[in-house]
Amino acid sequence: MPTPRPDRAAVVLCGGESTRMGRPKALLPFGPETLLARVLRVCAEVCGEVVVVAAPEQDLPGLPAGTKVVRDSLPGQGPLEGLAVGLAVVAAPAAFCTSCDVPFLRAALVERMFDALGEAAAAQGVVEGVAQPLLAVYRTALAPKAAALVRGGRRRVVYLIEGETVSMVPEAAVREADPDLASYRNCNTPEEYAAALRDAGWAG
Numbered sequence: 001m002p003t004p005r006p007d008r009a010a011v012v013l014c015g016g017e018s019t020r021m022g023r024p025k026a027l028l029p030f031g032p033e034t035l036l037a038r039v040l041r042v043c044a045e046v047c048g049e050v051v052v053v054a055a056p057e058q059d060l061p062g063l064p065a066g067t068k069v070v071r072d073s074l075p076g077q078g079p080l081e082g083l084a085v086g087l088a089v090v091a092a093p094a095a096f097c098t099s100c101d102v103p104f105l106r107a108a109l110v111e112r113m114f115d116a117l118g119e120a121a122a123a124q125g126v127v128e129g130v131a132q133p134l135l136a137v138y139r140t141a142l143a144p145k146a147a148a149l150v151r152g153g154r155r156r157v158v159y160l161i162e163g164e165t166v167s168m169v170p171e172a173a174v175r176e177a178d179p180d181l182a183s184y185r186n187c188n189t190p191e192e193y194a195a196a197l198r199d200a201g202w203a204g
Contacts, residue, residue: 002046002107007093008114009140010043011086012036013079014100015055015072020189025101026054027061028193031202034061035187036100045107046114049092052100053082073147078155079134084146087138096137103196104182105135112169112177113137121164125174127184131166133157135183 014026014036021028026036033041036052043050044064051068054060060069070089074081083097094117096110109125116123117137124136134157142160149159175181187193197203 004048006048008047009049009090009092009095010047011095011097013082046110053086087140087143090140101187108177109183120167123167125169
């Protein structure tokens, strides 16, 4: 069982517009909790510090005690803006960064990403040959760079690791922590959400 560590933080992004879902994903029920609360609970198994990044004026469900909430400075700029804001307030040297719509996130995957960081600026898993910019760990020292990229109109998370040393975790190593890669399963549409509820035994 993982143990929360004060030198490990989590930044959970929930300020997206949820256009394809049609309603705020952070508020969606998933069994006895919301999608956001579920992700926060898993992150807290590994991380001693948990930060939620929300849009200005966004309604949030009840959050676990000790959760810090910050708001996007430049709404509508995508996940890199959320990373910039979240990393800027984290006290730990590195943070696991994820969206709020990954109901099957596993604590073992979070721990594996931290273990892979070493002296690198970031650690990303590689799934089906593609590096995953979320469900990844970033040094909090990257916050000013992330903010500058957003201001300059370069809003893709991939730009954050340009020129940086990155620890790429091969799929075989990712699967040791998450055999079926369930952590990477998003709920972007009503159909994906309904399927996730069925697979978790919460349908109906």
